[in-house]
Amino acid sequence: MALASGSHSGILLGIRPSPIVILTAALGIALLATGISLYLVASQSWLGVKLGLDTDGAVVIESLQRADIPIQIMPGDRLQAIGFPGSEPIALQPLDITEEPDTLETYDLLNTFLSRQEALSTILAQPIVVLHLRNARDEPYEAAVSPTDGRALSSLPPEYWIQIAVGIAGMLIGAWILALRRRDASALCLFLTGLGLMISALASSIYTTRELAIQGELFRVLGFINQSGTYSFGAALICLFLNYPNRIVPRGVPLLIWTVSLIWIVANQFQLFPSQAAGTYGLMAIDFALIGICIAIQIYLSRKNPLARAALGWFGLFVLCGTGVFVFAIAAPLLLGLEPGMSQGQAFGIILLIYVGLALGVARYRLFDLGTWAFRLGTYFLGALLLIGLDAFLIYGVAIERAPAFGIALLTVALIYLPFRDYLGRRLRGGEALNSSRFRQIVDIALTRAGREQTGEWHRLLNDYFNPLTLESADWSASAALIDDGLALMIPGHRTLEPLKLSYANGGRRLFSQQDAERAQELIDLMRHALDSRDAHEQGVKQERGRIARDLHDNIGAQLLRTLHSNDPQRKDAIVGETLADLREIISNAQGHGIGLDEILAELRFETDERLALAGLHLEWAADCSSATAVSAGLAHTLRSIIREAASNTIRHARATGLKVEISERQNRIDLLIIDDGIGFPDETLQSSRGLNNINLRTLTHGGSVAISGRNGARIEASFPMERSAVNG
Amino acid sequence: MVERLLIVEDVAEARAWLVSVAQNAFAHARITTAQNVAEACAQLQADDFDMALVDLGLPDGSGLDIIRRIGQRSPRTVCIVTTVLGEDAHIVSALAAGAQGYLLKGQPAEQLSRQLVQIEHGVPALSPTIARRIMEHFQRTGPIDNETEQLTPREVEVLTLIAKGLRNSDVAIALGLAETTIATHIKTIYRKLGISSRAEAALHANRMGLT
Structure with a gap:
């Protein structure tokens, strides 16, 4: 995750700040910038009147904002000129209350405007200012007003606060994304758009909301800062869509864009363009067109990835709406020589749309690969911001003492914001998490007999979970997926459960989110696992039954048949005894113990030793086997039969004093050597002896080889391929 | 000397065969038979036995109950489990319930008879498979408290x-011991098996929160 890696600047500085450090730093920048703006605004000398233009294009006093203004001045009176005692008054022009000088068409007009601002601000800086007015009856009169040293913050129009709020919000949202995705070039671009927006908005907030005039030089600097911020915003936005979601141009292109923007700003500052409107708004229109093109290309490139395309469409729409309002309401009319449709301050409010869209995009489409968890950081920070803002408002706006103000702010945040944050968190998380009772439900469904009952239970579970308006069977789908941007959710099927399409989440009150798709995937994965496990279990039971049946048939059945057809009662007894031992083994094997070769040999050694001891014979036993080797029931049976048969022969016929058994395991074969020191037997016996025939037959059916000789005592040499037992306890 | 012998076996032929085997081993013993748990209990009530051969699977219950009853009433009685298809696990639990040996009925008569004589002389039978199960049992139980007896090295x-x-x-030759010492060890192991099985029960009860 990007949390562990450094940002671009972080890498350069060799430090890796945590997200909260980045956010705090961004907040610091925001507070500093706001402080500068407030300081500059508040330190202007102030008459206490709100000026505007009447329908005839004359400057009028719209309202009075100070109580100590001479009584004869009434709202609606025309302000024709201002001056100070002992000087020639300057007649006011509509030009003087132009909100944004960028909107002036020519550079000449701009220069005139700025020099008049300088002159007017000089007058406003005097202790006494004489206002030359005309009242409602069109009678001229003069009034002397002494401007205060600073401006009351309460006199600032809403446009001022909108611009501050938009600038700071944009920058902080950018910082939020950057803090969580520091490695991401597109996150850096996004942050730069926010920074540009803040610079632009805060600079213009100072001069667009001036009472009448501010110093010409300050105005010029602020204008330059405002333009730089605006073009940074545009350039960063282009770079963003050159990089997000796919990088579509070489690395040099962003640099080129920034260079061109910089040259453009400088050229405009030196007034090199044919008109001021073209110099200021031309680049803005070009930027807008480029952004639109980039978004279109990105959408085209993401055509194979519906989610990325939907996310991009969503974010792109907000960006185009946000910037488009600015371009079409202000830039385009000016370029065409028309009046702008709205004030710049209001237009800034619409730019905030971009960042609202961004935040929603993160929630809905994991924009920038951020999940809803990103909101934890965001809302935590927003809480801190609210606390500071409310505290400041109470102290400066409502004039409450510091200590109680902080208490009130804290209480408000705790009582109102935190519960709201919790509520928001629950909404974003959307529905319950997979818990143990759901898990049990799924296992129960998997264990239900396949058919209508199982399907019904599965549908009920999905209904509980997502509460869709409709639930219908659908075509095959590999994984849970959103359809039509979340109108419907595909649930893949498994075995007897058919694929489903759920439409309209939560009774149609919301769209399916990416999180729903993930949760549905979890559900179906669990379900698949449960169904497969059940099948595997059934399969295992079936296999085990088959194995027991085979063992019973091959060993017990064959032996009982031999008993049935044997005329020798002693032999009958012997076979029945063996059969019982085999049966014991089959049963104990069915308990899941499996048959270890060493265990079989140990039993065999014990049994043989007992039998030989009873007949007064000595057993020499050498077994060299790995303890971990497991063998099949068939091989175990073969080994047992051969050794028993050989021991029986030795006891009955050989007149021997001892028997030697050697068993060794090598390369998946078992070698068996049985020798006694008895009288042996003639070769003809090989044909006639039922016991020896039996040894021969058993070895061969097991794919082994055997050599039997009776010339020098009995000697049986056998070798078997070892097949590992399927059931290994 | 085994003078009074009880044979509990539900299959008539097997019962007759066991009687003949026992008669062969203990010529002077008086043999009483029972074909189910109820009969066996009645016999135990009526008489004292030196030895009891008990089949595990009986029509009205498990031979284990008879073995436990003998353990409580007359601990002197030597209890032997006789089984035809005795699964290892059952034999181990029978030994833990107090049986001092077990016999497999599928063996030839002379072998069985020899084992009976050996048991009388204090040499309990122990097959490789059962030895394995006993080791597994002790590994599983583990030490529960200081009083639980574990096997010595x-x-x-x-x-x-x-x-x-x-x-x-x-084994005696391999370890350089007398064969009687080996027999004593096996008897001790059987005894500890009973103790460890009670400890195991206590452990289970503890795990289930019953104590």
């Missing part, structure tokens, strides 16, 4: 060799 050695298929006499 010597006893583990004896069990290990028996599990490899060595007979008692071979």
Whole structure:
């Protein structure tokens, strides 16, 4: 995750700040910038009147904002000129209350405007200012007003606060994304758009909301800062869509864009363009067109990835709406020589749309690969911001003492914001998490007999979970997926459960989110696992039954048949005894113990030793086997039969004093050597002896080889391929 | 000397065969038979026995109940489990319930008879497979408290060799001990098995929160 890696600047500085450090730093920048703006605004000398233009294009006093203004001045009176005692008054022009000088068409007009601002601000800086007015009856009169040293913050129009709020919000949202995705070039671009927006908005907030005039030089600097911020915003936005979601141009292109923007700003500052409107708004229109093109290309490139395309469409729409309002309401009319449709301050409010869209995009489409968890950081920070803002408002706006103000702010945040944050968190998380009772439900469904009952239970579970308006069977789908941007959710099927399409989440009150798709995937994965496990279990039971049946048939059945057809009662007894031992083994094997070769040999050694001891014979036993080797029931049976048969022969016929058994395991074969020191037997016996025939037959059916000789005592040499037992306890 | 012998066996032919085997082993013993748990209990009530051969699967219950009853009423009685298809697990639990040996009814009569004589002389039977199960049992139980008796290293050695298929006499030679010492070890192991099974029960009860 990007949390562990450094940002671009972080890498350069060799430090890796945590997200909260980045956010705090961004907040610091925001507070500093706001402080500068407030300081500059508040330190202007102030008459206490709100000026505007009447329908005839004359400057009028719209309202009075100070109580100590001479009584004869009434709202609606025309302000024709201002001056100070002992000087020639300057007649006011509509030009003087132009909100944004960028909107002036020519550079000449701009220069005139700025020099008049300088002159007017000089007058406003005097202790006494004489206002030359005309009242409602069109009678001229003069009034002397002494401007205060600073401006009351309460006199600032809403446009001022909108611009501050938009600038700071944009920058902080950018910082939020950057803090969580520091490695991401597109996150850096996004942050730069926010920074540009803040610079632009805060600079213009100072001069667009001036009472009448501010110093010409300050105005010029602020204008330059405002333009730089605006073009940074545009350039960063282009770079963003050159990089997000796919990088579509070489690395040099962003640099080129920034260079061109910089040259453009400088050229405009030196007034090199044919008109001021073209110099200021031309680049803005070009930027807008480029952004639109980039978004279109990105959408085209993401055509194979519906989610990325939907996310991009969503974010792109907000960006185009946000910037488009600015371009079409202000830039385009000016370029065409028309009046702008709205004030710049209001237009800034619409730019905030971009960042609202961004935040929603993160929630809905994991924009920038951020999940809803990103909101934890965001809302935590927003809480801190609210606390500071409310505290400041109470102290400066409502004039409450510091200590109680902080208490009130804290209480408000705790009582109102935190519960709201919790509520928001629950909404974003959307529905319950997979818990143990759901898990049990799924296992129960998997264990239900396949058919209508199982399907019904599965549908009920999905209904509980997502509460869709409709639930219908659908075509095959590999994984849970959103359809039509979340109108419907595909649930893949498994075995007897058919694929489903759920439409309209939560009774149609919301769209399916990416999180729903993930949760549905979890559900179906669990379900698949449960169904497969059940099948595997059934399969295992079936296999085990088959194995027991085979063992019973091959060993017990064959032996009982031999008993049935044997005329020798002693032999009958012997076979029945063996059969019982085999049966014991089959049963104990069915308990899941499996048959270890060493265990079989140990039993065999014990049994043989007992039998030989009873007949007064000595057993020499050498077994060299790995303890971990497991063998099949068939091989175990073969080994047992051969050794028993050989021991029986030795006891009955050989007149021997001892028997030697050697068993060794090598390369998946078992070698068996049985020798006694008895009288042996003639070769003809090989044909006639039922016991020896039996040894021969058993070895061969097991794919082994055997050599039997009776010339020098009995000697049986056998070798078997070892097949590992399927059931290994 | 075994003078009074009880044979509990539900299959008539097997019962007759066991009687003949026992008669062969203990010529002077008086043999009483029972064909189910109820009959066996009645016989135990009426008489004292030196030895009891008890089949595990009986029509009205498990031979284990009879073995436990004998353990409570007359601990002097030597209890032997006789089983035809005795699964290892059942034999181990029978030994833990107080049986001092077990016999497989599928063996030839003379072998069985010899084992009975051996048991009378204090040499309990122990096959490799059962030795293995006993070791597993002790590994599973583990020490529960200080009073729980665990196997001594010597006893583990004896069990290990028996599990490899060595007979008692071979184990004695391998360990350089007398065969009677091996028999004593096996008896001790059987006794500890009973204690450890009670400890195991206590452990289960503890785990289930019953104590």
